Amino acid sequence: MSPDLERRLVETYPKLFSGYGAPPDKLPMAFGFECDDGWFDLLDSLCAQLTMLKSGAEDSEPLPLTALQVKEKYGTVRFYLGACTAEALILVDFAEAMSAKICEACGTGAAHVEQRGSRHSAMPVHVSRATQIPRVEGL
Numbered sequence: 416m417s418p419d420l421e422r423r424l425v426e427t428y429p430k431l432f433s434g435y436g437a438p439p440d441k442l443p444m445a446f447g448f449e450c451d452d453g454w455f456d457l458l459d460s461l462c463a464q465l466t467m468l469k470s471g472a473e474d475s476e477p478l479p480l481t482a483l484q485v486k487e488k489y490g491t492v493r494f495y496l497g498a499c500t501a502e503a504l505i506l507v508d509f510a511e512a513m514s515a516k517i518c519e520a521c522g523t524g525a526a527h528v529e530q531r532g533s534r535h536s537a538m539p540v541h542v543s544r545a546t547q548i549p550r551v552e553g554l
């Protein structure tokens with residue numbers, strides 16, 4: 416994900432991304448958001464929902480959630496949380512399911528495409544960008 420968009424997520428949800436910038440041997444979140452920009456809105460919406468979850472009754476403290484890792488895997492977004500609740504996991508599962516329908520590169524609707532034996536959520540025209548595989552002109 417581009418540094419500007421990563422910074423927006425980290426600054427908007429500082430508690431959720433408290434592991435951002437940690438030493439890589441401590442927390443995978445140190446590597447940042449290992450997916451492309453097309454999933455920014457999806458992740459922003461997921462984070463907004465997660466930070467609204469309460470630890471108990473309606474007037475209780477927000478659930479103390481921490482993201483351990485955010486990445487693309489097998490064409491969908493994976494959002495790994497530390498200790499969490501079933502309610503949080505339902506939101507994460509929903510975002511993962513939605514990511515299969517959203518182009519990882521540009522954020523519009525997309526179907527799964529196959530490239531080099533792996534699966535991605537991107538329009539064919541954006542597969543190279545979404546997978547960080549350099550496009551070689553003339554091939």
Ligand SMILES: [Zn+2]
Nearest residue numbers: 518521538541
């Ligand atoms: Zn696209």
